[in-house]
Amino acid sequence: MSADLVQLVTSLAQRARAASLVLATMPTAKKNAALAKLADLIDASHFELLAENQRDLLSPEGTALSSAARDRLTLNEQRLRHLAQSVREVIALPDPVGDVLESTTRPNGLVIRKVRVPIGVIGIIYEARPNVTIDCAILCLKSGNACILRGGKEIFHTNTALAALITRALADAGLPTEAVQLVPTTDRAALNTLLKLDTLVHCIIPRGGESLIRFVAENSTIPVIKHYTGVCFVYVDRDADADIAEKILINAKTQRPGVCNAAEQLLVHTAAAGTLLPRLAAALIAKGVQLRCDHTAARILEDAKISHLQATLADYTAEFLDLILAVRVVDSLETAITTINRDGSAHSDVIVTRDAKTAQRFQAAVDSAVVLWNASTRFNDGFEFGYGAEIGISTDRLHARGPMGLRELCSYKFLIDGTGQVRT
Secondary structure, X not given: OOHHHHHXXXXXXXXXXXXXXXXXXXXXXXXXXXXXXXXXXXXXOHHHHHHXXXXXXXXXXXXXXXXXXXXXXXXXXXXXXXHHHHHHHHHHOOOOOXXXXXXXXXXXXXXXXXXXXXXXXXXXXXXXXXXXXXXXXHHHHHOOOEEEEEOOHHHHHHHHHHHHHHHXXXXXXXXXXXXXXXXXXXXXXXXXXXXXXXXXXXXXXXXXXXXXXXXXXXXXXXXXXXXXXXXXXXXXXXXXXXXXXXXXXXXXXXXXXXXXXXXXEEEEEHHHHHHHHHHHHHHHHHOOOEEEEOHHHHHHHHHOOOOOEEOOHXXXXXXXXXXEEEEEEEOOHHHHHHHHHHHOOOOEEEEEOOOHXXXXXXXXXXXXXXXXXXXXXXXXXXXXXXXXXXXXXXXXXXOOOEEOOOHHXXXXXXXXXXXXXXXX
């Protein structure tokens, strides 16, 4: 690793740390002014952004991507409008910095307040996801954090164009432009350097495939917030409404199959499988979904003359990120819960049922970040949660879990007011 590259990344982190100390006490109005400027710049820059995005799509790295990855990389007019809208939604959200979480007065008169504060400097490592550049920048800025963005080779030109707009918005609002910085190289050695700067960077959030996330988690000396995969289940209970089950399953699997909150696994209660499974299978196949079934599901579909494949053991824990769904028949609610906790990824799982007690048992017992009742897995999303955007979805159990918005980008500190007290 060259000394120049180490110095480049270290200097970038040092500037980010200095900017984070300024942002930590910045008034909400000034942060919102930068966000408003950024939204206007995105709206005014469609031509330039789409041109740079095309450069990435036509590059050797872009053309080598899977269809799901190319979909994530691709910008269009609608997605750019959505990006600008997400910025404006974050403006409308309350600023979490300074919120008093707890306040107590001790017998000796000390007043102890637990107050929400920014984490500091956050590094975001990601692949072909241009929305991450904007989402992470705006959430970090509003929550008073500086951020360092490191995208992949396949998104370099798009990221550079978006980062330039962010810099212009920060400068226009009188904020330090070092508050959001893009690592100006795709050299893997730069990432290795960044992951070791634990005195300057306080948190790393990887966004991408499992191999990237595992690399970051295994090589970082900085705390990492992550999820490895999105193996999301839909469980259709014996008391499911057929129309609701079909609507939810089609949405969860086909609305955008290449994302982490898309359904990958279907469980159907044996009492409902004979009547419901052929209907659900036919609806899925009509949308181009390939079904990989266990023996019981396969027998039901054979009798109904519906095409399918025999599942392998690996299919039952797979994140397909494609129009493929593994299908199993289970004999009880408890078997469904056990199956999801064993084979899932603790990301997003849904039960379809009319029975409230059954739903409550499922929601209590399934150990996932988001557990839904009669709603699509696709709602595990910061924008859908009302966060304006998200910096990532965590399946960890410490600090943050589920979609991470403004409050999840904060830590806290204790402020203690006294009148001369000393400890005896």
